[in-house]
Amino acid sequence: MELNKDNGSWIIHVTFKMGLVYMKWGRYDSAIRHFQGVLDYSSSIQSFPLEVIGTFHEHLAMAYEKQRKYKEALNHWEKLLEIQTKIFEPFSIEIADTYLSMAENYLMLLEFGRVIEMWHKVKSVHLNPLSPNYNAASFLFNQMENPDTSSPEYIRTLLLQLRSHSASVKLKAQPSYISEKTEL
Known part of the structure; x- marks a missing residue:
C-alpha cells in the first residue's frame, strides 16, 4: 500500500510503528492505544487491505497477552481468524x-x-x-x-x-x- 495523504495511510504507518516501539519498551497500555487507534482508523477506510487489519488485531492480541488479559486477547485472535478465513x-x-x-x-x-x-x-x-x-x-x-x-x-x-x-x-x-x- 502506498503512503499518501489521500487515504491517511501515513498516519496509520507512523502510529502502528509507535505501537511497536511501545511493545518493545514494555509499555503495553500505550501499545494497545496505538494499535487500537490504527485499527479504528483503518476500519473506516473502505478499501483498506484485510491482511493489514488482521495484523493490527494480531498485535492487539499479543499486547493483551503481555498484560495477561487473555479474554481480550482471544477477542482479537478470533477477529484475526475471521479475516484469515477470507484470505x-x-x-x-x-x-x-x-x-x-x-x-x-x-x-x-x-x-x-x-x-x-x-x-x-x-x-x-x-x-x-x-x-x-x-x-x-x-x-x-x-x-x-x-x-x-x-x-x-x-x-x-x-x-x-x-x-x-x-x-x-x-x-x-x-x-x-x-x-x-x-x-x-
Whole structure:
C-alpha cells in the first residue's frame, strides 16, 4: 500500500510503528492505544487491505497477552481468524498458528475443553494433505499419540520444531500479494 495523504495511510504507518516501539519498551497500555487507534482508523477506510487489519488485531492480541488479559486477547485472535478465513486457504499455516495462539490463551484461562478443541483444529489444518506442513505435522502428532514418546518435554520440543518449520514454510507459501514486510 502506498503512503499518501489521500487515504491517511501515513498516519496509520507512523502510529502502528509507535505501537511497536511501545511493545518493545514494555509499555503495553500505550501499545494497545496505538494499535487500537490504527485499527479504528483503518476500519473506516473502505478499501483498506484485510491482511493489514488482521495484523493490527494480531498485535492487539499479543499486547493483551503481555498484560495477561487473555479474554481480550482471544477477542482479537478470533477477529484475526475471521479475516484469515477470507484470505487464506483453510489449510494455511497462518490459520493453524492463530488456532495455536488461541489454545495458549484458553490454557491460561484454564478452559481445557477449549484448549483441546483448538488443538484438534490445529491438527486438522496441519494434517490436510494439501498443507505445506503435512509431513512434519503427521510425524509430530504420531509421536504425541505414542505413549513411549509423549513426555511433556518431548512434546514441547516437537511443538517448537513444528512452529519453527511452520515459520520457514510460511515464508515460502505466502500468497504473492502478502509479504513479511507489508508496508502500510
